[in-house]
Amino acid sequence: MTPLLDITPLDTTPLDTVLAAARDFLGERLSTNASIREQHSRGEDANPPVLPDAVAFVESTEEVSRLLALCHAQGVPVTPFGAGTSLEGHVVPVRRGISLDLSRMNAVLEVNAEDMDCLVEPGVTRHQLNDFLRDQGLFFPVDPGSHCTLGGMVATRASGTNAVRYGTMREAVMGLEVVLADGRVITTGGRTRKAANGYDLTRLMIGSEGTLGVVTKIRLRLHGIPEATTAAVCQFDSLQAAVETVIMTMQAGIPVARIELADAEQMRASIAYSKLPYAPLPTLFLEFHGSPNGVREQAEAVEALAAEMGGKGFAWAEDAETRGRLWKARHDAWWAANALYPGCRGITTDVCVPISRLAEAITGAKALAEAAGQNTCIVGHVGDGNYHVVILFPADDPEGLEKAWALDRQIVAQGLALGGTCSGEHGIGLGKREFLVQEHGAEVLDIMRGLKATLDPKGILNPGKLFLN
Amino acid sequence: MTPLLDITPLDTTPLDTVLAAARDFLGERLSTNASIREQHSRGEDANPPVLPDAVAFVESTEEVSRLLALCHAQGVPVTPFGAGTSLEGHVVPVRRGISLDLSRMNAVLEVNAEDMDCLVEPGVTRHQLNDFLRDQGLFFPVDPGSHCTLGGMVATRASGTNAVRYGTMREAVMGLEVVLADGRVITTGGRTRKAANGYDLTRLMIGSEGTLGVVTKIRLRLHGIPEATTAAVCQFDSLQAAVETVIMTMQAGIPVARIELADAEQMRASIAYSKLPYAPLPTLFLEFHGSPNGVREQAEAVEALAAEMGGKGFAWAEDAETRGRLWKARHDAWWAANALYPGCRGITTDVCVPISRLAEAITGAKALAEAAGQNTCIVGHVGDGNYHVVILFPADDPEGLEKAWALDRQIVAQGLALGGTCSGEHGIGLGKREFLVQEHGAEVLDIMRGLKATLDPKGILNPGKLFLN
Structure with a gap:
């Protein structure tokens, strides 16, 4: 287990102000308990964990709004947390502050069978939704490997094995309720199959990894269970x-x-x-x-x-x-790979390339792994050109993780050279920030930062993610 | 023909500065000829035309970039123009300045048959692209009724008769080259079928109606011609x-x-x-x-x-x-409707509702038209819940257009009450700005304005569109 980072605490005054005010409406659902903070210090990735100062178990949009308004006023960081299954450090509260746990907001609010859509809270998992839908002859196709929440899936623009036919979260989400950094609540998108009605705020939020707003309701497009x-x-x-x-x-x-x-x-x-x-x-x-x-x-x-x-x-x-x-x-492939060599753990790449370059990309990745002398397992949503190289390293080797990341970097560089992207579905988080700059260039990153500054001028929402520095 | 509006000219100094500098690299392709300005004063809608001060026929990204940098420095408005087929006043240069005609940027730059994608300039029309693709067994499905350009289709998030199966421009566009208001050139998106690589700038641009940037290259997803x-x-x-x-x-x-x-x-x-x-x-x-x-x-x-x-x-x-x-x-339905009553012309609604409300919406629209004593024709991309009520009025009746718009407002209000949107595919432009506020609320509009201000701080790009005031 990687040791917890020793990070200088925030000036306690703003934090104490937020905690005192938030305790008024959250009561014991605002926790500073050590083991709860530890559970919210990391996802399933290999990034160093960081303890949040407190964890807020919110139960309504109003609570999210009140809490964000407080944090915005005081400049206290907020890191959204769902099921904690991120593979790229999204949920690590690198600047401490509050871990905003949305897992208790897990109601299926509406199912419109006639229009094949539904409205859910962000803590609903994809398994829970499909169990709920089954007897109506409907299903929700997007299926990452883990027991993740739909809120997390919106945040990372997730996909999975069915995306080749049914698309990713980009296509699956029809609209959102979002709490902005300052506590304002907006509704984006709608219930129609298409619209040409102004800027696509829904798609701006999808894949924004909790840095532009906190998603509190999700309207999803469903599909009929095939004959x-x-x-x-x-x-x-x-x-x-x-x-x-x-x-x-x-x-x-x-x-x-x-x-x-x-x-x-x-x-x-x-x-x-x-x-x-x-x-x-x-x-x-x-x-x-x-x-x-x-x-x-x-x-x-x-x-x-x-x-x-x-x-x-x-x-x-x-x-x-x-x-x-x-x-x-x-779906258990990640766990199977991690269990293959006793005492080893894994990190995974998430490169996606145009389909015509896929053979080159996968055999090339295998060759790089062999040259590096690293054990790897490869799985892939290959219809989309997306493949994961799970790089296994001895958990007790102090240089193991560094070596694994070195190979990761080589595989990503190769994928980018083939016209690919550094992330098909896991997102950027902490782990792929340097690749994002390589992929888009500094100018595009500046524009993304400008949009972030417009919506979150104090930079309280999931700080340290997506962007280096 | 509606008379040209008499609008006080801009202070001529900034405009003259831009024209003098732009003439250096555009030569005779920067025109102040009266009939060319008149051709760029309107689309196919019933909004009052406005003459631009000049029309720039650009031929490269570099020219667009240089021209925008000049206009940005001088605060001169720029209104992009493709084939001029807008039905919502998008191409009317309501604050005069420069009409940026992109129709000569009409090269198909790449077709990658193996990956089923292509790269085109914005002045390519959908007909031109499909003629080009036919002998490779590929086609591009998005098909508005008119001979529009793909750049205009990106700008309005266009769709058409095939959208029920193949999606709209939102799904069809993989990436863009965009010139920002200040002349910076960025590339968004990429060549992979999916990506979780930062904010979705591609979808932010699609449907932004030329208010956030000028699209100079478009990467499109293609489909195999069905067996x-x-x-x-x-x-x-x-x-x-x-x-x-x-x-x-x-x-x-x-x-x-x-x-x-x-x-x-x-x-x-x-x-x-x-x-x-x-x-x-x-x-x-x-x-x-x-x-x-x-x-x-x-x-x-x-x-x-x-x-x-x-x-x-x-x-x-x-x-x-x-x-x-x-x-x-x-595809000729709009022209057929306009020809039905001699001396009449039409405006069209573009409401889209959830499919379960479609019967109610269409029969309701027909009832409103009958109550108003207006002649109408209805066509619809009904698989998507999108229907157009073409409202016909005598072109020489001074109150005809006002009465038509009054019915338009009633039909839109009814559609919004059924969970619909004011625009399925034509966009907002001038004609639907009041509906956009009704549909999203003032707060969402403020956020859209904030994004606009970030990318176009001087408001030179297609000013007066999307937003009232």
């Missing part, structure tokens, strides 16, 4: 052959619902961790949604492409239980 | 029955590529103007894209739903020529 669903698994002798199959599938316009890659090493990890009945070979996991005929047509088309590339054992999984096990294993 | 395409036409005895068919189709999740409504009056207009071989009854025009089996399955499903609602003569149009005539007639 038919089939999954398939196909294994290859080489990573290249698996990736080429993905590229051909996408270029043929086959509307796959999921097309996921695991390399041989990841398969070894998942076979051990999730008891998957496959060989430790490069593998594609696929899912098809549609009418019974449509699903068959799609699956046969991909099977033919895979066969051209030497794909073996195109195994079908039509029953829901087998499919459930398969996707659970895929 | 099979079928169109169908179905007629109904009542508007209600036609709209209910749409609602059931959308709720069943049938992935129609197009589902367009014309009311009896619009059909009368289009039969006369486009020689359509149908009866003057409420009509749905549909198109299905997919595999041959998939297309058949979709069309049969909609045919069954239409039959339930008493739909008659589900006529199929499998050949490309018949389909071409059909969609040309649909």
